[in-house]
Amino acid sequence: MKGILGRKVGMTQIFDESGKVIPVTVLEAGPCFVTQIRTKRNDGYQAVQLGFGEISPTRVTRAERGHLEKAKVPTLRHLRELRVDDVSSYQEGQRLDVSQFEVGDRVDVIGISKGRGFAGVVKRYGFRGGPKTHGQSDRTRAPGSIGAGTTPGHVIKGMRMPGRMGNQRVTVQNLKVVLVDPDRNLIAVRGAVPGVRGGDLIIHEAIKRRKGE
Amino acid sequence: MQTLIQSVEEEQIAARGDREVVELRPGDTVRVHNRIVEGRNERVQIFQGTIIRLSGSGVNRSVTVRRVAAHGVGVERTFMVYSPRVEKIEVMRHAQVRRAKLYFLRDRTGKRARLVEKRY
Numbered sequence: 001m002k003g004i005l006g007r008k009v010g011m012t013q014i015f016d017e018s019g020k021v022i023p024v025t026v027l028e029a030g031p032c033f034v035t036q037i038r039t040k041r042n043d044g045y046q047a048v049q050l051g052f053g054e055i056s057p058t059r060v061t062r063a064e065r066g067h068l069e070k071a072k073v074p075t076l077r078h079l080r081e082l083r084v085d086d087v088s089s090y091q092e093g094q095r096l097d098v099s100q101f102e103v104g105d106r107v108d109v110i111g112i113s114k115g116r117g118f119a120g121v122v123k124r125y126g127f128r129g130g131p132k133t134h135g136q137s138d139r140t141r142a143p144g145s146i147g148a149g150t151t152p153g154h155v156i157k158g159m160r161m162p163g164r165m166g167n168q169r170v171t172v173q174n175l176k177v178v179l180v181d182p183d184r185n186l187i188a189v190r191g192a193v194p195g196v197r198g199g200d201l202i203i204h205e206a207i208k209r210r211k212g213e
Numbered sequence: 214m215q216t217l218i219q220s221v222e223e224e225q226i227a228a229r230g231d232r233e234v235v236e237l238r239p240g241d242t243v244r245v246h247n248r249i250v251e252g253r254n255e256r257v258q259i260f261q262g263t264i265i266r267l268s269g270s271g272v273n274r275s276v277t278v279r280r281v282a283a284h285g286v287g288v289e290r291t292f293m294v295y296s297p298r299v300e301k302i303e304v305m306r307h308a309q310v311r312r313a314k315l316y317f318l319r320d321r322t323g324k325r326a327r328l329v330e331k332r333y
Contacts, residue, residue: 015296
Protein backbone atom coordinates (compact mmCIF):
# COMPACT_ATOMS: atom_id res chain seq x y z
CA MET A 1 0.00 0.00 0.00
CA LYS A 2 1.62 3.22 -1.20
CA GLY A 3 0.45 6.35 0.55
CA ILE A 4 1.32 9.90 1.38
CA LEU A 5 -0.12 12.91 3.17
CA GLY A 6 -0.67 16.21 1.42
CA ARG A 7 -2.56 19.36 0.85
CA LYS A 8 -4.87 20.55 -1.91
CA VAL A 9 -3.35 23.34 -3.98
CA GLY A 10 -6.12 23.97 -6.48
CA MET A 11 -7.56 23.07 -9.84
CA THR A 12 -6.49 23.88 -13.37
CA GLN A 13 -6.49 22.18 -16.73
CA ILE A 14 -3.76 20.62 -18.81
CA PHE A 15 -3.59 19.24 -22.34
CA ASP A 16 -2.96 15.57 -23.03
CA GLU A 17 -0.96 14.23 -26.00
CA SER A 18 -3.97 14.32 -28.30
CA GLY A 19 -4.71 17.93 -27.41
CA LYS A 20 -7.69 17.18 -25.20
CA VAL A 21 -8.13 19.30 -22.12
CA ILE A 22 -8.20 17.40 -18.86
CA PRO A 23 -9.34 18.95 -15.58
CA VAL A 24 -6.80 18.36 -12.85
CA THR A 25 -6.38 19.02 -9.16
CA VAL A 26 -2.86 19.87 -8.08
CA LEU A 27 -1.83 18.46 -4.71
CA GLU A 28 1.24 19.22 -2.68
CA ALA A 29 2.20 15.94 -1.08
CA GLY A 30 5.02 15.05 1.24
CA PRO A 31 7.76 14.73 2.05
CA CYS A 32 6.35 12.45 4.72
CA PHE A 33 8.19 10.55 7.40
CA VAL A 34 7.36 7.25 8.98
CA THR A 35 6.94 8.17 12.62
CA GLN A 36 5.84 4.85 14.02
CA ILE A 37 5.14 1.32 12.90
CA ARG A 38 2.18 -0.58 14.24
CA THR A 39 2.69 -4.30 14.33
CA LYS A 40 0.41 -7.21 14.92
CA ARG A 41 2.32 -8.13 18.07
CA ASN A 42 2.25 -4.72 19.69
CA ASP A 43 -0.96 -3.22 18.42
CA GLY A 44 -3.04 -6.06 16.98
CA TYR A 45 -2.93 -4.62 13.46
CA GLN A 46 -0.42 -3.52 10.89
CA ALA A 47 -0.06 0.10 9.87
CA VAL A 48 2.46 2.85 9.43
CA GLN A 49 2.08 6.24 11.05
CA LEU A 50 3.01 9.02 8.65
CA GLY A 51 3.87 12.60 9.54
CA PHE A 52 3.64 15.62 7.26
CA GLY A 53 4.24 19.35 7.40
CA GLU A 54 7.33 20.61 9.15
CA ILE A 55 6.76 23.14 11.95
CA SER A 56 8.73 24.70 14.75
CA PRO A 57 9.30 22.31 17.70
CA THR A 58 7.75 24.90 20.00
CA ARG A 59 4.40 24.48 18.26
CA VAL A 60 3.76 20.93 19.42
CA THR A 61 3.23 19.47 22.87
CA ARG A 62 6.13 17.90 24.73
CA ALA A 63 4.56 14.50 24.30
CA GLU A 64 4.42 14.90 20.54
CA ARG A 65 7.94 16.24 20.44
CA GLY A 66 9.19 13.21 22.33
CA HIS A 67 7.29 10.87 20.03
CA LEU A 68 8.83 12.48 16.94
CA GLU A 69 12.31 12.61 18.41
CA LYS A 70 12.11 8.89 19.04
CA ALA A 71 11.62 8.32 15.33
CA LYS A 72 14.43 10.83 14.58
CA VAL A 73 12.27 12.94 12.26
CA PRO A 74 11.67 16.72 12.07
CA THR A 75 8.78 18.21 14.01
CA LEU A 76 5.63 17.54 12.02
CA ARG A 77 2.18 19.05 12.12
CA HIS A 78 0.06 16.12 10.97
CA LEU A 79 0.18 12.46 11.95
CA ARG A 80 -2.02 9.88 10.25
CA GLU A 81 -2.02 6.13 10.14
CA LEU A 82 -2.09 4.19 6.92
CA ARG A 83 -3.07 0.53 7.05
CA VAL A 84 -0.65 -1.71 5.20
CA ASP A 85 -0.59 -5.44 4.65
CA ASP A 86 3.11 -5.75 5.29
CA VAL A 87 5.12 -3.34 7.43
CA SER A 88 8.45 -5.05 6.85
CA SER A 89 9.41 -2.70 4.02
CA TYR A 90 9.02 0.36 6.25
CA GLN A 91 11.25 1.61 8.99
CA GLU A 92 10.89 4.46 11.45
CA GLY A 93 12.31 7.72 10.19
CA GLN A 94 11.98 6.67 6.57
CA ARG A 95 11.25 9.52 4.14
CA LEU A 96 8.45 9.14 1.61
CA ASP A 97 7.75 11.48 -1.29
CA VAL A 98 5.62 11.66 -4.41
CA SER A 99 8.10 9.68 -6.49
CA GLN A 100 6.45 6.48 -5.24
CA PHE A 101 3.61 7.31 -7.63
CA GLU A 102 3.89 7.51 -11.37
CA VAL A 103 1.76 8.95 -14.13
CA GLY A 104 -1.10 6.60 -14.94
CA ASP A 105 -1.47 5.18 -11.42
CA ARG A 106 -4.88 5.12 -9.82
CA VAL A 107 -5.16 6.67 -6.38
CA ASP A 108 -7.82 7.27 -3.74
CA VAL A 109 -7.87 10.70 -2.13
CA ILE A 110 -9.37 11.30 1.30
CA GLY A 111 -10.25 14.75 2.58
CA ILE A 112 -12.72 16.73 4.63
CA SER A 113 -15.49 18.12 2.43
CA LYS A 114 -16.45 21.79 2.52
CA GLY A 115 -18.96 22.54 5.27
CA ARG A 116 -22.33 23.71 3.97
CA GLY A 117 -23.88 24.48 7.35
CA PHE A 118 -27.51 23.65 8.06
CA ALA A 119 -28.79 22.73 4.61
CA GLY A 120 -32.28 21.90 3.37
CA VAL A 121 -33.27 18.71 1.60
CA VAL A 122 -33.01 20.18 -1.90
CA LYS A 123 -29.31 20.95 -1.47
CA ARG A 124 -28.55 18.06 0.89
CA TYR A 125 -30.30 15.16 -0.78
CA GLY A 126 -31.26 16.52 -4.19
CA PHE A 127 -35.02 16.54 -3.54
CA ARG A 128 -36.97 18.30 -6.25
CA GLY A 129 -38.91 20.59 -3.92
CA GLY A 130 -42.46 21.61 -4.66
CA PRO A 131 -44.02 23.36 -7.64
CA LYS A 132 -43.42 27.06 -8.18
CA THR A 133 -46.78 27.76 -9.77
CA HIS A 134 -50.43 26.65 -9.58
CA GLY A 135 -51.20 28.63 -6.45
CA GLN A 136 -48.26 27.36 -4.41
CA SER A 137 -46.65 29.57 -1.86
CA ASP A 138 -43.61 28.80 0.28
CA ARG A 139 -43.44 25.18 -0.95
CA THR A 140 -40.68 25.46 -3.53
CA ARG A 141 -37.94 23.91 -1.40
CA ALA A 142 -40.14 21.92 1.00
CA PRO A 143 -39.42 18.21 1.62
CA GLY A 144 -43.00 17.01 1.05
CA SER A 145 -44.55 14.28 3.15
CA ILE A 146 -42.37 12.67 5.78
CA GLY A 147 -44.69 9.75 6.51
CA ALA A 148 -48.22 8.44 7.06
CA GLY A 149 -50.65 9.33 9.90
CA THR A 150 -51.78 7.41 12.95
CA THR A 151 -50.30 4.23 11.53
CA PRO A 152 -47.34 4.03 12.13
CA GLY A 153 -47.74 7.15 14.28
CA HIS A 154 -44.10 8.22 14.04
CA VAL A 155 -41.56 9.21 11.45
CA ILE A 156 -39.44 6.27 10.36
CA LYS A 157 -35.79 6.24 11.32
CA GLY A 158 -33.36 7.48 8.73
CA MET A 159 -35.88 9.82 7.04
CA ARG A 160 -33.86 12.32 5.04
CA MET A 161 -34.39 15.76 6.50
CA PRO A 162 -32.57 19.10 6.70
CA GLY A 163 -29.41 19.25 8.78
CA ARG A 164 -25.68 19.77 8.83
CA MET A 165 -24.10 19.09 5.48
CA GLY A 166 -20.46 18.71 4.49
CA ASN A 167 -17.43 18.94 6.77
CA GLN A 168 -17.23 15.17 6.58
CA ARG A 169 -14.51 12.74 5.66
CA VAL A 170 -14.95 11.94 1.97
CA THR A 171 -12.99 9.48 -0.17
CA VAL A 172 -12.78 9.84 -3.92
CA GLN A 173 -11.71 6.58 -5.50
CA ASN A 174 -9.71 5.77 -8.59
CA LEU A 175 -8.39 9.14 -9.60
CA LYS A 176 -5.81 8.96 -12.32
CA VAL A 177 -2.40 10.48 -11.66
CA VAL A 178 -1.54 12.78 -14.56
CA LEU A 179 1.54 14.58 -13.29
CA VAL A 180 4.25 13.88 -10.73
CA ASP A 181 6.94 16.40 -9.81
CA PRO A 182 9.22 15.12 -7.01
CA ASP A 183 11.31 18.32 -7.07
CA ARG A 184 8.42 20.45 -5.92
CA ASN A 185 6.51 17.64 -4.16
CA LEU A 186 3.59 18.06 -6.52
CA ILE A 187 1.17 15.51 -7.87
CA ALA A 188 -1.83 16.17 -10.08
CA VAL A 189 -4.87 13.94 -10.42
CA ARG A 190 -7.64 14.00 -12.97
CA GLY A 191 -10.86 15.33 -11.49
CA ALA A 192 -11.87 16.95 -8.24
CA VAL A 193 -10.77 16.27 -4.69
CA PRO A 194 -12.80 16.94 -1.51
CA GLY A 195 -12.30 20.03 0.61
CA VAL A 196 -11.04 23.55 0.49
CA ARG A 197 -7.81 24.71 -1.13
CA GLY A 198 -5.12 24.10 1.45
CA GLY A 199 -7.18 21.29 3.00
CA ASP A 200 -5.36 18.25 4.35
CA LEU A 201 -5.50 15.07 2.30
CA ILE A 202 -4.50 11.44 2.45
CA ILE A 203 -3.48 10.03 -0.91
CA HIS A 204 -3.02 6.31 -1.31
CA GLU A 205 -2.96 3.64 -3.95
CA ALA A 206 -6.48 2.76 -5.17
CA ILE A 207 -8.13 -0.03 -3.20
CA LYS A 208 -10.49 -1.10 -5.93
CA ARG A 209 -9.55 -1.79 -9.49
CA ARG A 210 -11.54 -0.36 -12.35
CA LYS A 211 -13.12 -2.72 -14.83
CA GLY A 212 -10.64 -3.78 -17.47
CA GLU A 213 -7.52 -2.46 -15.78
CA MET B 214 -0.54 28.82 -2.97
CA GLN B 215 -1.98 30.53 -5.99
CA THR B 216 1.55 30.91 -7.24
CA LEU B 217 2.03 27.14 -7.15
CA ILE B 218 -0.92 26.71 -9.48
CA GLN B 219 0.44 29.43 -11.72
CA SER B 220 3.83 27.75 -11.91
CA VAL B 221 2.19 24.50 -12.98
CA GLU B 222 0.26 26.36 -15.64
CA GLU B 223 3.31 28.21 -16.86
CA GLU B 224 5.08 24.92 -17.27
CA GLN B 225 2.27 23.73 -19.46
CA ILE B 226 2.68 26.83 -21.59
CA ALA B 227 6.44 26.47 -21.67
CA ALA B 228 6.05 22.84 -22.68
CA ARG B 229 4.62 24.09 -25.94
CA GLY B 230 7.93 25.81 -26.51
CA ASP B 231 7.60 25.91 -30.28
CA ARG B 232 5.38 28.96 -30.36
CA GLU B 233 6.16 32.41 -29.14
CA VAL B 234 3.29 33.84 -27.20
CA VAL B 235 1.67 36.57 -29.24
CA GLU B 236 -0.26 39.27 -27.53
CA LEU B 237 -3.91 39.16 -28.51
CA ARG B 238 -6.39 41.95 -28.03
CA PRO B 239 -10.10 42.25 -28.73
CA GLY B 240 -10.70 43.59 -32.21
CA ASP B 241 -7.55 42.05 -33.68
CA THR B 242 -7.90 40.38 -37.02
CA VAL B 243 -6.17 37.02 -36.71
CA ARG B 244 -5.43 33.88 -38.68
CA VAL B 245 -5.69 30.80 -36.48
CA HIS B 246 -3.82 27.78 -37.79
CA ASN B 247 -5.82 24.90 -36.42
CA ARG B 248 -4.61 21.32 -36.66
CA ILE B 249 -7.43 19.01 -37.64
CA VAL B 250 -7.22 15.25 -37.24
CA GLU B 251 -9.36 13.30 -39.68
CA GLY B 252 -8.95 9.62 -39.02
CA ARG B 253 -5.28 9.03 -39.86
CA ASN B 254 -4.68 12.30 -41.64
CA GLU B 255 -3.73 15.55 -40.10
CA ARG B 256 -4.03 18.88 -41.80
CA VAL B 257 -3.97 22.52 -40.86
CA GLN B 258 -7.03 24.66 -41.36
CA ILE B 259 -6.85 28.41 -41.21
CA PHE B 260 -9.66 30.39 -39.67
CA GLN B 261 -9.47 34.14 -40.20
CA GLY B 262 -11.63 36.63 -38.36
CA THR B 263 -11.94 39.24 -35.63
CA ILE B 264 -11.36 38.52 -31.96
CA ILE B 265 -14.58 39.33 -30.16
CA ARG B 266 -13.75 37.79 -26.82
CA LEU B 267 -10.76 36.72 -24.75
CA SER B 268 -11.38 34.68 -21.66
CA GLY B 269 -9.54 32.71 -19.02
CA SER B 270 -6.01 33.13 -17.78
CA GLY B 271 -2.85 31.06 -17.83
CA VAL B 272 -3.20 27.84 -19.81
CA ASN B 273 -6.96 28.27 -19.82
CA ARG B 274 -6.79 31.31 -22.07
CA SER B 275 -9.23 31.06 -24.93
CA VAL B 276 -10.11 33.30 -27.82
CA THR B 277 -13.37 33.59 -29.76
CA VAL B 278 -12.92 34.58 -33.40
CA ARG B 279 -15.81 35.79 -35.52
CA ARG B 280 -15.92 35.87 -39.27
CA VAL B 281 -18.71 36.51 -41.68
CA ALA B 282 -18.90 33.63 -44.12
CA ALA B 283 -20.80 33.33 -47.39
CA HIS B 284 -24.31 34.85 -47.58
CA GLY B 285 -23.62 36.99 -44.51
CA VAL B 286 -23.65 34.05 -42.14
CA GLY B 287 -21.67 34.83 -39.01
CA VAL B 288 -19.36 32.05 -37.81
CA GLU B 289 -17.75 32.13 -34.38
CA ARG B 290 -15.16 29.64 -33.20
CA THR B 291 -13.48 29.45 -29.84
CA PHE B 292 -9.91 28.22 -29.58
CA MET B 293 -7.80 27.36 -26.55
CA VAL B 294 -4.79 29.61 -27.13
CA TYR B 295 -2.28 27.12 -25.71
CA SER B 296 -3.84 23.98 -27.14
CA PRO B 297 -1.42 21.75 -29.01
CA ARG B 298 -4.05 21.62 -31.72
CA VAL B 299 -3.60 25.31 -32.42
CA GLU B 300 -0.40 25.56 -34.40
CA LYS B 301 -0.09 29.31 -34.37
CA ILE B 302 -2.08 32.51 -34.25
CA GLU B 303 -1.03 35.31 -36.60
CA VAL B 304 -2.16 38.85 -35.90
CA MET B 305 -2.98 40.63 -39.17
CA ARG B 306 -4.13 43.99 -37.82
CA HIS B 307 -5.19 45.70 -34.62
CA ALA B 308 -8.34 47.74 -34.25
CA GLN B 309 -9.36 50.64 -32.12
CA VAL B 310 -11.96 49.30 -29.71
CA ARG B 311 -13.32 50.61 -26.45
CA ARG B 312 -14.63 47.48 -24.85
CA ALA B 313 -13.37 44.02 -23.95
CA LYS B 314 -16.18 42.00 -25.49
CA LEU B 315 -17.24 42.97 -29.00
CA TYR B 316 -20.64 41.29 -28.95
CA PHE B 317 -22.17 44.34 -30.65
CA LEU B 318 -20.60 43.15 -33.91
CA ARG B 319 -23.14 40.33 -34.01
CA ASP B 320 -25.95 42.78 -34.58
CA ARG B 321 -24.15 44.65 -37.32
CA THR B 322 -23.71 43.78 -40.95
CA GLY B 323 -21.80 45.18 -43.89
CA LYS B 324 -20.01 48.48 -43.52
CA ARG B 325 -21.30 49.06 -40.00
CA ALA B 326 -19.48 45.95 -38.82
CA ARG B 327 -16.08 47.47 -39.60
CA LEU B 328 -13.58 48.43 -36.91
CA VAL B 329 -11.16 51.34 -37.16
CA GLU B 330 -7.61 50.10 -37.57
CA LYS B 331 -5.04 51.02 -34.97
CA ARG B 332 -1.43 51.46 -36.06
CA TYR B 333 1.58 51.56 -33.75
